Amino acid sequence: MSSAHKFIPDPKTVAIVGCPFSGGQHRVGVDEGPIHLVNAGLTNQLTELGWNVQFDGHHQFEEISAASDPPIGKLRNPRLVSKVTEAVAKTVGAYAKKGQLPVTLGGDHSLALGTISGTLSAHPDACVFWIDAHADINTAETTDSGNIHGMPVSFLLGLGPKFAEFAWVKPALKTSRIVYIGLRDIDAGEKRILKENNIKAFSMHEVDKYGIGKVVEMALDHVNPNRNLPIHLSFDVDALDPSVAPSTGTPVRGGLTFREGHYICEALHETGLLVALDLMEVNPSLADAASVKQTVAVGCSLVRAALGETLL
Numbered sequence: 001m002s003s004a005h006k007f008i009p010d011p012k013t014v015a016i017v018g019c020p021f022s023g024g025q026h027r028v029g030v031d032e033g034p035i036h037l038v039n040a041g042l043t044n045q046l047t048e049l050g051w052n053v054q055f056d057g058h059h060q061f062e063e064i065s066a067a068s069d070p071p072i073g074k075l076r077n078p079r080l081v082s083k084v085t086e087a088v089a090k091t092v093g094a095y096a097k098k099g100q101l102p103v104t105l106g107g108d109h110s111l112a113l114g115t116i117s118g119t120l121s122a123h124p125d126a127c128v129f130w131i132d133a134h135a136d137i138n139t140a141e142t143t144d145s146g147n148i149h150g151m152p153v154s155f156l157l158g159l160g161p162k163f164a165e166f167a168w169v170k171p172a173l174k175t176s177r178i179v180y181i182g183l184r185d186i187d188a189g190e191k192r193i194l195k196e197n198n199i200k201a202f203s204m205h206e207v208d209k210y211g212i213g214k215v216v217e218m219a220l221d222h223v224n225p226n227r228n229l230p231i232h233l234s235f236d237v238d239a240l241d242p243s244v245a246p247s248t249g250t251p252v253r254g255g256l257t258f259r260e261g262h263y264i265c266e267a268l269h270e271t272g273l274l275v276a277l278d279l280m281e282v283n284p285s286l287a288d289a290a291s292v293k294q295t296v297a298v299g300c301s302l303v304r305a306a307l308g309e310t311l312l
């Protein structure tokens with residue numbers, strides 16, 4: 001079966017961008033996520049789905065010692081996160097400009113500052129599906145944790161205080177072009193930001209109320225009413241219920257089922273509009289071996305679903 005990709009020319013190529021990075025939060029191990037996902041056979045699985053797979057090894061990031069990267073205000077590891085995400089933006093943007101579909105494997109969700117910047121450099125009118133238990137829209141003022149993986153969306157939207165260290169970030173995303181699914185752990189400041197900016201969000205309450213099929217349709221109607229804009233899918237594995245994806249840094253009960261998570265990926269594939277995908281926050285050091293294996297397998301299977309694997 002050949003799927004009609006509206007923005008990815010044949011022969012369709014996916015570029016795997018492995019990002020062993022954990023500087024956007026404080027738990028060790030999330031940098032091992034991409035290595036586990038690739039070792040589980042992800043590249044071969046995508047070849048079998050009919051994709052050319054480009055993978056040149058995991059991203060090598062410049063090191064910045066903690067001593068030379070003190071907090072700026074509440075922001076932790078600001079220079080490191082900025083450098084790394086800027087490099088990711090360049091890499092993702094270059095692949096997207098060549099007509100390839102970048103699949104970025106995290107690593108923590110601060111990386112989406114890079115991936116979405118990269119996508120928007122190639123597809124300025126792209127919309128973003130942010131699938132997550134969290135909104136990751138804190139600013140340097142509202143954050144409690146100081147972890148930048150809880151803030152990438154505010155940077156992309158140009159909300160909150162600006163920092164010279166992040167001068168490369170263009171606030172290229174419009175509030176009307178992002179939609180959330182799966183939310184259930186939103187900080188008070190984030191609730192305010194979502195409301196004040198009229199940002200569309202489907203929490204687990206709406207998933208329960210309408211069912212995932214209707215929610216994805218409503219989400220598409222909001223960000224992509226004519227079904228003609230490129231789509232960037234940023235999937236935080238903690239959107240799934242911890243019984244489905246236990247091995248992650250900030251698990252929250254009451255999440256998406258295995259099928260609901262996959263349905264989102266399948267439905268976005270069916271649009272033919274997907275131009276980039278992130279799979280973030282798999283942390284192989286936070287659970288027993290069986291749970292790690294389960295989480296890594298679910299991660300691979302979400303990526304396959306977004307890239308065309310069907311049940312029949």
Ligand SMILES: NC(=[NH2+])NCCC[C@H](N)C(=O)O
Pocket residue numbers: 108109110134136138143144145146147149150151185187236238250281
């Ligand atoms: N990408 C994630 N898992 N983010 C979790 C963010 C948690 C919390 N809201 C914070 O700002 O720290």
Ligand SMILES: [Mn+2]
Pocket residue numbers: 132133134236238239250281
């Ligand atoms: Mn999350």
Ligand SMILES: [Mn+2]
Pocket residue numbers: 109132134136149236
């Ligand atoms: Mn997240």
